[in-house]
Amino acid sequence: MEVRVANVRKEFERFPALHDVSLDIKSGELIALLGPSGSGKTTLLRLIAGLERPTKGKIFFGEEDASQKSIQERNVGFVFQHYALFRHMTVADNIGFGLKVRHGASRPSAQEIRRRASELLDLVQLSGLEKRYPAQLSGGQRQRVALARAMAIEPAVLLLDEPFGALDAQVRRELRRWLRDIHDATGHTTVFVTHDQEEALELADRVVVMSQGSIEQVGTADEIYDTPNSPFVYGFIGESSALPVKVEDGQVWIADRPIGLSAPQAPRGEATLFFRPHDVDLVDECNGCIAGTVAASRRVAGTRRVELEIGGERQRVEIELPVDHPAAQKTRVAFRPRRWKLFPAA
Amino acid sequence: MTTAPAKAGWRFRQPSVIPGFGLTLGFSLAYLTLIILIPLSGLIWRSAALGWADFWAIATDRRTINALEISFGTAFIAAAVNVVFGTIVAWVLVRYSFPGRRIVDAMVDLPFALPTAVAGIALTTLYAPNGWLGSLLAPLGIKVAYTPLGIVIALIFIGLPFVVRTVQPIMEEIDKEVEEVAATLGANRFQTIARVLLPGLAPAIVTGFALAFARGVGEYGSVIFIAGNLPYKSEIAPLLIVIRLEEYNYAAATAIAAIMLALSFVMLLVINLVQTWSRKRYG
Ligand SMILES: Nc1ncnc2c1ncn2[C@@H]1O[C@H](COP(=O)(O)OP(=O)(O)OP(=O)(O)O)[C@@H](O)[C@H]1O
Ligand SMILES: [Mg+2]
Numbered sequence: 001m002e003v004r005v006a007n008v009r010k011e012f013e014r015f016p017a018l019h020d021v022s023l024d025i026k027s028g029e030l031i032a033l034l035g036p037s038g039s040g041k042t043t044l045l046r047l048i049a050g051l052e053r054p055t056k057g058k059i060f061f062g063e064e065d066a067s068q069k070s071i072q073e074r075n076v077g078f079v080f081q082h083y084a085l086f087r088h089m090t091v092a093d094n095i096g097f098g099l100k101v102r103h104g105a106s107r108p109s110a111q112e113i114r115r116r117a118s119e120l121l122d123l124v125q126l127s128g129l130e131k132r133y134p135a136q137l138s139g140g141q142r143q144r145v146a147l148a149r150a151m152a153i154e155p156a157v158l159l160l161d162e163p164f165g166a167l168d169a170q171v172r173r174e175l176r177r178w179l180r181d182i183h184d185a186t187g188h189t190t191v192f193v194t195h196d197q198e199e200a201l202e203l204a205d206r207v208v209v210m211s212q213g214s215i216e217q218v219g220t221a222d223e224i225y226d227t228p229n230s231p232f233v234y235g236f237i238g239e240s241s242a243l244p245v246k247v248e249d250g251q252v253w254i255a256d257r258p259i260g261l262s263a264p265q266a267p268r269g270e271a272t273l274f275f276r277p278h279d280v281d282l283v284d285e286c287n288g289c290i291a292g293t294v295a296a297s298r299r300v301a302g303t304r305r306v307e308l309e310i311g312g313e314r315q316r317v318e319i320e321l322p323v324d325h326p327a328a329q330k331t332r333v334a335f336r337p338r339r340w341k342l343f344p345a346a
Numbered sequence: 347m348t349t350a351p352a353k354a355g356w357r358f359r360q361p362s363v364i365p366g367f368g369l370t371l372g373f374s375l376a377y378l379t380l381i382i383l384i385p386l387s388g389l390i391w392r393s394a395a396l397g398w399a400d401f402w403a404i405a406t407d408r409r410t411i412n413a414l415e416i417s418f419g420t421a422f423i424a425a426a427v428n429v430v431f432g433t434i435v436a437w438v439l440v441r442y443s444f445p446g447r448r449i450v451d452a453m454v455d456l457p458f459a460l461p462t463a464v465a466g467i468a469l470t471t472l473y474a475p476n477g478w479l480g481s482l483l484a485p486l487g488i489k490v491a492y493t494p495l496g497i498v499i500a501l502i503f504i505g506l507p508f509v510v511r512t513v514q515p516i517m518e519e520i521d522k523e524v525e526e527v528a529a530t531l532g533a534n535r536f537q538t539i540a541r542v543l544l545p546g547l548a549p550a551i552v553t554g555f556a557l558a559f560a561r562g563v564g565e566y567g568s569v570i571f572i573a574g575n576l577p578y579k580s581e582i583a584p585l586l587i588v589i590r591l592e593e594y595n596y597a598a599a600t601a602i603a604a605i606m607l608a609l610s611f612v613m614l615l616v617i618n619l620v621q622t623w624s625r626k627r628y629g
Contacts, residue, residue: 051526071529078530084523088545098531101541153531 001062001156001189002027003048008057010043017043018213020057025157025191030183032200033193035210036236041193044210045159048191050074061156077150077188081162083142085134091145092117092130098153120148123182140171147179151186160192164199172196176203197237201225209233231343234274241317243290243310245273247342255311260288260336270345275337277305278320283334291334292317294327308333386607393600404601409577410586413602417583418609420494421562424501425509428558429551431502432509439510440517454510457503462567469500470572492574497582500568505558512554516547549624556617563610 003025010018018040025031033041046052048059050071059066066074086094093100095117099108108116121127124144134142143163150158163179164172180203183190194200200207201221209216209224209232217224217233228234235242246253250264252273261273283289292308295316299305304321319335327333393401404410439451457465473480473490480491490496520543528538544551566584573580583606590599 049530051530071526072532072534074530075532076530078527080523080527082521082523084521084527086524086528086542086546088548097528097533097541101528101531101533101537149527149531 002060003157003189003191004060005044005048006058006060008044008047008054008059010040010047010052011055016213018047021213021215023208023215023218025189027189028187030180030190030192030203030205032204032207033191033210034195034197034200034207035216036195038212039210040213041195041210042161045078045161045191045193048157049076049078049159051078075153075156077153077155077158079143079146079150079158079160079163081165083134083139083146085142085146085149087134089133090130091121091126091132091134091137094134094145095120095149095152097149116152117148120152123151123185124148125178139167140175143167143175147182151188155188158188158190160190162193162195164196165194172199179203201237209236211236226339228274228341231272231274234341234343239277239318240274241277241319243273243315243317244345245271245342247271252342254290255313258288259290261340263342266342267344271342272345273337273340273342275340277318278303279338279340280319280335281338282321282325283336286334289334289336290317291332294331294333297327299323306333389600389603389607392596393604396597396601400597401601404598405605409581410583410602410605412578413581413583413586414605414609416494416497416580417563417606420497420501420582421559421565424498424505424562425555425559427498427502428505428509429555432506432554432558433513433547433551435506436510436514436517440514454507456507457505458507462504462565463571465503466500466568466571469496469503469568473499473572491572492576492580494573494580496572496574497569497580500572501558501562501565504565504568505562508557508561509551509554512557513547513550516550520546549621552617552621552624556614560610560614563606 005021005023005025008018008021009016021040021044023044033044035041043052047054048066050066050069054067061069061074086097089097092114096113099113099116102108118127118130121130124147126141126144126148129137129141134145137145143166147160147163164175167175176199179192192204201224204221206218206220207224208218211232217229219227224233224237228237231242234240243254245259247263247266247268250262250266251258252261252263252266252271253259290308290310292310294306295309296307297304300320302323304323304325304327305318306321306327307316307318309316319333321327321333396404435454439447439454470491471477473483473496475481475484475489475491477491483490488495490499524542524546525538528542533541564584566582566588569582570585573582573585575581575585583602587599587602590596590602
């Protein structure tokens with residue numbers, strides 16, 4: 001189902017956790033909320049679920065205003081980071097819970113519930129564990145049971161709050177691929193929270209980058225990575241280097257030298273230059289380029305990262321060099337960013 | 347036999363890697379022997395001096411049987427009542443904040459602190475036919491003081507803190523997320539409490555019941571004032587023991603005591619087994 005968050009604001013005892021957030025989630029989409037700790041991801045997810053009420057604004061499920069509906073009526077599947085399984089119930093009873101508490105004609109027969117549970121267990125690859133109790137499962141298995149339980153009610157939206165947050169890297173990667181497969185098989189509209197950008201970029205159709213209670217940017221992995229629209233997104237997603245610069249005469253300057261980048265559209269004055277460390281051209285002759293001396297160097301997998309000190313103020317930036325580059329301590333290195341972006345200094 | 351002969355019968359299962367098991371177990375056993383086992387075996391010893399026929403005669407005496415029935419019956423009812431209301435009290439204390447919550451919380455412990463005789467006298471004054479509550483109940487034909495009902499009320503008073511204080515900490519640990527998940531799955535408040543919260547509390551509730559019950563069976567001070575102590579009607583077993591002692595009939599006193607001991611032990615053992623079973627399931 002389509003979900004529309006319209007100008008939602010949420011305050012906790014006057015502390016604004018979300019300011020005026022709007023977001024359209026398409027039906028069947030797998031969307032990630034990504035942001036640093038405290039940026040309001042969980043709060044937004046809980047608002048969609050109805051576990052919190054917005055201070056201002058509305059949330060629509062399809063055409064319907066969900067604020068008129070209770071949590072029970074919203075029919076959302078929520079998966080918590082720490083699973084929140086019912087300890088005293090078997091795996092099968094956990095999964096069947098949402099069907100068992102239904103009333104009257106909408107409640108399937110006990111036999112049907114059992115069948116659904118074992119079908120879902122197959123889907124999450126835990127067949128045969130019906131009779132276990134949560135205490136007898138590993139973390140990854142528990143999280144899959146939690147997901148199966150949420151899917152049992154055929155939710156309008158599936159909401160996952162850092163579903164893999166408590167698991168080790170290996171299991172995370174496995175579950176990530178698996179979640180993608182499940183999503184493709186079932187087509188539930190899914191929103192998941194993470195602060196692992198690799199997870200978000202790899203898994204989601206679209207990524208919502210959040211910071212300090214606001215949405216910074218929404219887009220596909222490519223859009224977010226290639227055209228970040230704010231210094232925050234540039235710095236938060238992937239590696240980035242930043243340098244304070246000046247814009248004058250449609251040129252970018254560091255101290256009193258133009259660095260060979262023209263920016264006819266940029267407003268005059270102080271600005272910050274952003275680029276990716278690996279996205280640079282090395283040049284021999286510094287005739288309109290950025291030059292600095294190597295202050296530190298370290299080997300990162302297939303490349304070498306060097307930290308350069310630029311100009312009289314000894315600003316430090318990182319760039320990537322080929323492993324066989326002869327740069328050593330104090331060597332002078334000149335380069336020009338291939339792709340870059342300017343943001344006016346704050 | 348291919349492997350080294352296992353020591354006949356059974357062996358200690360290696361309980362965990364935490365060191366000091368041998369030492370602490372040895373200490374615990376020695377301590378329990380000194381504090382509990384030796385006095386109790388003295389009791390058994392004395393009653394054994396009686397001989398089987400005499401013991402049987404005392405055990406099957408109508409007055410003994412009635413006293414035991416009253417003691418165990420009232421303790422059972424009182425513990426059951428306490429389970430219901432004690433759980434509600436714990437719920438209110440854990441879940442809601444209201445002015446005076448701390449005071450209510452402290453009040454729960456009063457039955458622990460009060461000399462039981464004081465409680466007995468206070469309750470008797472209250473429920474006597476001319477007391478505040480007694481005089482209100484009398485026209486309705488309800489007699490509390492000097493009946494088994496009075497005993498039940500005294501035991502409810504005495505046993506309440508046992509239930510509240512065992513259930514409360516477990517309730518505080520209940521994860522809010524578990525309730526939220528139940529709600530998103532469509533469970534209403536009642537279903538959440540009945541199917542999710544209470545089963546999780548069951549082991550604690552059983553413990554609270556066991557403690558309140560055990561205390562009720564052994565209670566003396568508060569009961570004898572309100573019970574009226576009519577033989578065959580409202581005479582509790584501990585009182586009968588005291589009566590026998592005052593008659594210098596030590597053999598009979600210890601015989602009744604030994605029966606109480608055996609009954610209590612069996613019941614507590616059963617409760618314990620129920621608990622182990624439920625712990626194993628819920629982890
Ligand atoms: N119940 C609450 N009462 C008061 N403040 C709250 C409450 N819940 C969240 N907040 C505040 O709202 C802000 C956003 O919190 P939220 O839990 O949404 O962050 P998050 O993005 O999920 O962070 P994390 O990645 O650490 O889980 C935080 O500053 C937090 O302190
Ligand atoms: Mg969070």
